[in-house]
Amino acid sequence: MSSNPTYIDYADGVDPDPEPAPPRRRGRRVLKWVAIVTAVLVVAAGATGYGFYWQLQHNIDHEDTDELIGGGRPPKLNSALNILMLGTDSRAGANAKYGRGMKNDPPRSDTMILLHLSPGGKQATGISFPRDLMVPIPACRRTDGTTSPAATIGMINSSFTNGGASCTVKTIENLTHIKIDHFMQVDFTSFKSVTEAVGGVEVCLPQDVDDKDSKLHLTKGRHTIKGETALAYVRDRHGLGDESDLQRIKRQQQFMGSLANKVLSAGTLTDPKKVYDLAEAGTKSLTTDKGLDLGTMVKIARSMHGLTAGKLDFVTVPVTAYAPDPNRVALSQPAAGQFFTAIRQDQSVEAAAEKTAGPVQVRLYNATGRASTAAKVAGQLKAQGFVVLGTATMKTRRTTGVYYAQGSQAQAAALAAVIPGAKKALYPKAGPGVVNLVLGTSFTAVKAKKKAGIPTLEGEIHADGDICATNTTGT
Structure with missing residues (x-):
């Protein structure tokens, strides 16, 4: 382990690239007209x-x-x-x-x-x-x-x-x-x-x-x-x-x-x-x-x-894979329930998540290719009450992701709420109560927590955002 208190050379074999391949869909695809x-x-x-x-x-x-x-x-x-x-x-x-x-x-x-x-x-x-x-x-x-x-x-x-x-x-x-x-x-x-x-x-x-x-x-x-x-x-x-x-x-x-x-x-x-x-x-x-x-x-x-x-x-x-059929999805709980409660009450989902999440412990992996990003993001997360266990550098990748073990859905939701465009996925090696944050080249900035208003979830699309910066159709 490095002597630098903000850097952890993870020796426990944690693979910061746990993102599962999304389920494939057969049959024709149709337009979303809304x-x-x-x-x-x-x-x-x-x-x-x-x-x-x-x-x-x-x-x-x-x-x-x-x-x-x-x-x-x-x-x-x-x-x-x-x-x-x-x-x-x-x-x-x-x-x-x-x-x-x-x-x-x-x-x-x-x-x-x-x-x-x-x-x-x-x-x-x-x-x-x-x-x-x-x-x-x-x-x-x-x-x-x-x-x-x-x-x-x-x-x-x-x-x-x-x-x-x-x-x-x-x-x-x-x-x-x-x-x-x-x-x-x-x-x-x-x-x-x-x-x-x-x-x-x-x-x-x-x-x-x-x-x-x-x-x-x-x-x-x-x-x-x-x-x-x-x-x-x-x-x-x-x-x-x-x-x-x-x-x-x-x-x-x-x-x-x-x-x-x-x-x-x-x-x-x-x-x-x-x-x-x-x-x-x-x-x-x-x-x-x-x-x-x-x-x-x-x-x-x-x-x-x-x-x-x-x-x-x-x-x-919030959804997860549907066990009987990989071509289908099911609601991911408790995140979905918290989200629906927030909508019913016209409040922010962060407020609902924080009631159950408690202090969120984060391992931060920098895959942006920019050396200064890790320290900057770690500082911003700490300022919002997150506990940053350490940072590490990994091979450059595009996807920004939040990876968590079963039982840590609330912690993952709280972290994803301040990382625009982050994908969430289950990852057992993350450990209980710990969330892995991988910053890819798609990462733009840490978002301030909402005090009130509409819920924020992973992959939120903002109507006034830069469509090239938020594009999710690539890899």
Whole structure:
């Protein structure tokens, strides 16, 4: 061991590169459309000013969710709003060309994001539920009067196939105990029009892509894409990343953040034609609950007057591998429960985690290639109350990760909350109560702990962030 008290030459064989290969996903990949809904809410506030309120209102279809779900729903604890945003993979009508062999298949919800809006636009978080998340599926009343059977365990997206949007609302409410105020459902059709209406969305590719399946052909670096190219980017399954659903979600969250940033910019909101085109595109394929008409959207949008791109984040619910099937995932506890509690109470997840985490002991590994980083980060962590056991240098790598043993989930969550973009993974060799932090070249800075507001989780995507600095599709 070195005599330097801030440096430990770990002789216990701890391998600071424990990251498991993510599960592979078979079958086709589909788009996460939720940025459309974010756009609709933003531009709804200006609808009356341009005289097309009633046209937009008649574009929207409605479903009586309250009647279909019935009683027994979670109580509403505060004035925060929770809107479930669903993207379906319907191949009907104009969508048929994106899967001609599946045009007669029942639609599924391959995107489920719960948009949590704190009062006054203080903060907003889009919470992704992976389509392969294994959860209990309740019995659901359908619009035709029949009832779908309950399932002890099933993929969360099967709830939509079983009983439509109201069944997915019921499933997520039962899972999280969070009261969902409204739902919004869109399909393929709107996506291209929305990206065109804003003049394109900036993305960043970690490598050249030449994928004949998705028809995506782009060089490494920054691009502004729209229409068919944007559709190919978010649907690509071979040219980018490792094909895991979780990494795919991260990439699509980055796209949604970039789109939201564009929508919230003055160049969009002060241009009447862009506002009209965006609202028209976003509402044409939109279905909502009966209580969410355009008038309610206007009220919601105006109540969020303080929302900026810097206050909009996207996260994924804490998950772990599903033991019976490596192609599926399950909620990671207790982190998921703590996160859902924080959302219900509209508080920061750090506050909830700190109640159970206690002092967090950290072993810090510097893989950035920058010698000064370890000491700087160690000092910043100590200033926030973390106990840094020591630092060490390892071979340069891109990924920044938080690795922990079973039983140390709360400690890992507390550390990951201040390391933007860090991935979390179980690693038994970390030891009880100790968390390994590997700083890769993707590391940017230690984030100050939140005192209040929306929860922070691993891999959080900030709408106003540098898309190249936060890109997670590479290795």
